[in-house]
Amino acid sequence: MEALAVGSAPPRPGLAAPTRYSHLRRPGTLAAARRPLAAAPMEAAGGGCPSPAPARCTRAETEPEVDEVATSSHAAEAEPAGTTEQGDNNGSPVADAAAAAAAASTEIAGVDGIRIRRRPVTGPAVHYVGPFQFRLENEGNTPRNILEKIVWDKDVEVSQMKERRPLYMLKGPLEAAPPARDFVGALKASYDRTGLPALIAEVKKASPSRGVLREDFDPVLIAQAYEKNGAACLSVLTNEKYFQGSFNNLEAIRNAGVQCPLLCKEFIVDAWQLYYARSKGADAVLLIAAVLPDRDIKYMLKICKILGMAALVEVHDEREMDRVLGIDGVQLIGINNRNLETFEVDISNTKKLLEGERGQKIAEKDVIVVGESGLFTPDHISFVQNAGVKAVLVGESLIKQEDPGKAIAGLFGKDISHAGAA
Numbered sequence: 001m002e003a004l005a006v007g008s009a010p011p012r013p014g015l016a017a018p019t020r021y022s023h024l025r026r027p028g029t030l031a032a033a034r035r036p037l038a039a040a041p042m043e044a045a046g047g048g049c050p051s052p053a054p055a056r057c058t059r060a061e062t063e064p065e066v067d068e069v070a071t072s073s074h075a076a077e078a079e080p081a082g083t084t085e086q087g088d089n090n091g092s093p094v095a096d097a098a099a100a101a102a103a104a105s106t107e108i109a110g111v112d113g114i115r116i117r118r119r120p121v122t123g124p125a126v127h128y129v130g131p132f133q134f135r136l137e138n139e140g141n142t143p144r145n146i147l148e149k150i151v152w153d154k155d156v157e158v159s160q161m162k163e164r165r166p167l168y169m170l171k172g173p174l175e176a177a178p179p180a181r182d183f184v185g186a187l188k189a190s191y192d193r194t195g196l197p198a199l200i201a202e203v204k205k206a207s208p209s210r211g212v213l214r215e216d217f218d219p220v221l222i223a224q225a226y227e228k229n230g231a232a233c234l235s236v237l238t239n240e241k242y243f244q245g246s247f248n249n250l251e252a253i254r255n256a257g258v259q260c261p262l263l264c265k266e267f268i269v270d271a272w273q274l275y276y277a278r279s280k281g282a283d284a285v286l287l288i289a290a291v292l293p294d295r296d297i298k299y300m301l302k303i304c305k306i307l308g309m310a311a312l313v314e315v316h317d318e319r320e321m322d323r324v325l326g327i328d329g330v331q332l333i334g335i336n337n338r339n340l341e342t343f344e345v346d347i348s349n350t351k352k353l354l355e356g357e358r359g360q361k362i363a364e365k366d367v368i369v370v371g372e373s374g375l376f377t378p379d380h381i382s383f384v385q386n387a388g389v390k391a392v393l394v395g396e397s398l399i400k401q402e403d404p405g406k407a408i409a410g411l412f413g414k415d416i417s418h419a420g421a422a
């Protein structure tokens with residue numbers, strides 16, 4: 001882990017002292033002239049190299065620290081799933097078909113233990129011939145569930161965002177961002193103070209399963225109310241298409257003087273998003289095991305560490321829990337009680353995943369488990385606490401109340417604010 005000692009090298013004569021972000025260099029500067037790099041490390045660090053031209057990528061934007069991280073994890077072995085290009089052919093139907101066949105042969109789902117298919121395996125559904133657009137839908141390019149749909153859309157969105165703001169362009173915003181706050185420390189302090197699971201209160205306007213949860217949605221007022229009433233941390237949805245969230249909300253909450261550490265609640269498919277989230281003031285990010293292969297989780301954990309952010313690694317079932325328990329450096333595991341295929345919520349999922357050896361392993365590793373979704377009553381909170389969680393992530397049951405801040409005392413059965421709980 002020495003490689004992660006960012007900025008520890010002494011400044012070279014004539015060069016500015018290295019900073020946490022000095023590895024994010026603009027192409028065309030000194031570093032750009034160095035040897036070309038295989039696509040994996042560059043892309044894996046969200047380098048913003050417009051696809052599909054990996055062979056022209058250099059390490060200009062990401063050296064040296066992130067490159068060291070890359071080679072110390074998966075990137076030297078294989079291109080991460082989050083960055084594999086598939087189905088990106090705007091040419092003829094014949095070329096499309098060939099691309100689809102190639103893409104199908106590189107299907108990721110299953111291979112890495114992740115549940116969803118990370119790309120449409122038979123290429124995109126929309127094709128262009130001259131001025132005409134037509135759709136060719138089949139099993140391979142129709143998402144099988146909402147998570148798959150969200151992730152496919154996110155993938156397209158992120159590649160566009162990366163083209164607009166390549167990694168080197170984030171250096172300034174990263175340096176200007178407010179320092180990262182201690183997300184894990186805030187959860188521990190709250191648990192120690194109240195003896196109840198620490199609350200991560202979610203600033204959530206809408207969701208795919210429930211539609212709009214709150215019409216009069218002022219993210220800053222809601223965040224302030226949550227903080228005042230005892231939330232340890234806040235989760236801010238930034239996904240626009242499915243949750244009506246935004247990065248503006250995240251920034252506005254941070255800039256309004258809210259002290260609680262902020263989780264950027266986003267569907268992370270590319271390491272570039274980690275840098276972007278931090279540049280917008282995030283103190284923690286969500287890494288979903290159903291979406292990310294182990295090697296990407298490992299790699300992203302290292303980048304989070306460099307950026308000073310925590311990572312909440314989310315699991316849905318035993319298989320994902322076992323995968324994540326095998327990864328070093330995980331401090332927070334979220335157990336999501338929502339089945340993302342059916343939207344059914346069942347809080348006994350938390351208990352099931354914490355029973356027996358898994359629970360023991362978690363205790364040994366000193367991991368904090370976060371119970372997520374479907375928590376509405378003090379009985380629900382007691383149930384997941386008895387199962388072993390030390391923190392809860394709650395959206396709907398608070399945000400739908402007339403006064404979301406006051407709803408916290410209702411959820412816990414007591415006032416957990418600093419004023420109320422000793």
Ligand SMILES: O=C(O)c1ccccc1NCC(=O)[C@H](O)[C@H](O)COP(=O)(O)O
Pocket residue numbers: 146147202204207208209210336338340372373374375393394395396397
């Ligand atoms: O909330 C959804 O409908 C949803 C759908 C698809 C993917 C993720 C989804 N939710 C993300 C979450 O994890 C929840 O927002 C969070 O756990 C809070 O849940 P709740 O208290 O039930 O609002």
